[in-house]
Amino acid sequence: MTAFHDDFSRALAGDPTGMTARLGHDPHALTALRVYRNASLKGRVDALAANYPTVVQLVGDDWFHAAALAFLEDQPGDDPVLAAFGAGFPAWLAAFPPALELPYLAPLARLDRAWTEAHLAADSRPMTEADARAAGPALGGQVLALRPDVRVFQFDWSVPSLWLAHRQPDRGPLVWEARPEALLIHRPDAEVVWRRLDPAEVVFLRAGAAGRPAAAAALQAGLDPADPDGPIPRLLAERVFLHPHAEP
Structure with a gap:
């Protein structure tokens, strides 16, 4: 310049x-x-x-x-x-x-920013449910890294409720109180989506993001990897994990 x-x-x-x-x-x-x-x-x-x-x-x-x-x-x-x-x-x-x-303004701004980052994140190849089944028992030793668009939040206050009340068409109740809440924001396809997370899901996702293998992350979160109706299959269906052979 x-x-x-x-x-x-x-x-x-x-x-x-x-x-x-x-x-x-x-x-x-x-x-x-x-x-x-x-x-x-x-x-x-x-x-x-x-x-x-x-x-x-x-x-x-x-x-x-x-x-x-x-x-x-x-x-x-x-x-x-x-x-x-x-x-x-x-x-x-x-x-x-x-x-x-x-x-509440600054944490709400963080969620707004997360939406923008998810929207602009690079495309990436997700790990699918079929990929997980093909891996078999070896999946437990793999690190389930998060895709570039995935953002995970946990708050001591009802920030997600307040944010969702402004983002959702039906505009739920405007709630601001000392209540722990967690939120997932990501872009599985062309649109950014979000949903509430339970505490165990947050622990599991953050453990994977920190480099812990899936089995160790599940143990830390108190989750059963073999539960077909548990959080892990749901997260796989939501395509939040990066395919092991994809570029991070």
């Missing part, structure tokens, strides 16, 4: 010093720069709102717009793909003073 591009990027982020020196006092050029910066800023604010729709629904457009401007001042971002923009927003929101009285 040239020095000009550096100055131009800083101008778009709010520091026009370098570009002002290059443009001199040409009012037309300076006005054009401000117009371009405002258009660029609006595009990033709109992208952030599109990537965090649950947060927008809860706080309203005006509050979110002000928060987005503050976030962009701290983290202008350089990702040219606006669909992926704002990865740091959940962590930033957790420390944003006006949001401290709204403790």
Whole structure:
């Protein structure tokens, strides 16, 4: 990147010093720069709102717009793909003073971000139920790694209930209480889907993600791998695991 591009990027982020020196006092050029910066800023604010729709629904457009401007001042971002923009927003929101009285905002933003990441994740070959049957007893010694689109969450509060109430068409009850809940977000096909997880499923999935073989992960989670109606066959049917011969 040239020095000009550096100055131009800083101008778009709010520091026009370098570009002002290059443009001199040409009012037309300076006005054009401000117009371009405002258009660029609006595009990033709109992208952030599109990537965090649950947060927008809860706080309203005006509050979110002000928060987005503050976030962009701290983290202008350089990702040219606006669909992926704002990865740091959940962590930033957790420390944003006006949001401290709204403790559900940051974890809800994490779930919104997980939806975006699942949507944009690279395609991958899943392990199927047929693959598991073909592996036989050897499956217990295999590590059931998660596909790139899979996100697993566990909260001490009812974050999933609150998030699902805004994501599901029937809009269930808006519940915010101290109740452990877990959620799976992934993209088995073209669409991102989600469902609640029980604690044993969370332990099993996280053990596999940490590199533990399936048998050890099942033992840790208290699951019976041979149960045809148990969580493991269900997770296989949902295609959350990466095929052992697929690129991770």
